[in-house]
Amino acid sequence: MEASKLAAKRERELDATDPFRIYWRELVDRVHGPSAGYSELSDSEWQYWAVGCVSGEVYNGGFHQYFHNSSGATYSAALDGFKAMGALKSLLLLQKAKQMIFGFADVPEDSCARRTMLVAAESDSLWQRLDELDKQFWEDPDNLAVLSEQFAISCNLVKLAGSNVT
Template sequence: MPDTAARTGGLCMPCKLGTRAEIEAAKVAMKRLCELEDTDPFRLYWLELVNKVYKSDAGIAGLSNVERQYWAVNCLSGEVHNGGFDQYFYNSSGSTYSDAVDGLKAMGATTSLLLLEKAKKMIFGLADVPGETGIRRRIQVAVDSDALQRRLDQLDKKFWGDAGNLATRIENFAISHGLVRADR
């Protein structure tokens, strides 16, 4: 896009923002996921949860407390790695904020939890995160600024830097609660 090129000195946005490496790493991870689609127990369990949430009348309410925590932390991780904390709160995943907080606590993922809470406070202040997507979006649009985006971008990068630790904690949580058998 000519306008973007003019603003970024000819660089694409990922290069300008310094996120090119994360994007390339995500591509490699997605390729690995595709290769493991039919054999990885964590991927198979995730697909089971997706079916429970999206193909049943109960939806997310039909999940147990532990399943909701696992679901919410995975949604958080996916959204932040894809588009940052602002994307997490903007999309429907933001409605799982409380379960994500509980899940991160249960997993002992204190770094990720602190970053999530900081992002929440930057956007919503001391108020609770609204469950309704439309309300969250209106609040985000109202508080959006370049300064806020820069601060959120810094939190995103810190979250990405702890990705391996969080992924291990998510897997250990699933195993320890009997959601996934590693030998399955």
């Protein structure tokens, strides 16, 4: 119980001091807040957001969850973001998952259309193949957190305190 309290305290401290966590919360507010929308994000911000959405969804519930939830609408931006970050193994895994579910069709931005195609593609075989891709993604073959941070710095999305590097 005490270890859990200490871990929670450390997480709260990081939430208040880590520039990448602070920036992510700012993005969440901009996308989902009162004047919500993706349209106000720059290309770099949109790509950073999309890669974060893929990562969060896949770690939470796999590629199936990513495409099922609203985050699936970020597919094209996620492809661009993975390329821009140099996360080519993660890019390939996302493309394979897309191919398994949607074939050569585009990933619909509309959630209902995406879910309809997802349901039509579902099978035990699909679940097994997606599960394997999930496991490969979880192995973090590109060290995605580091690449995301480097991207955020290089695009001037995040500036580290006390650093001349932007």
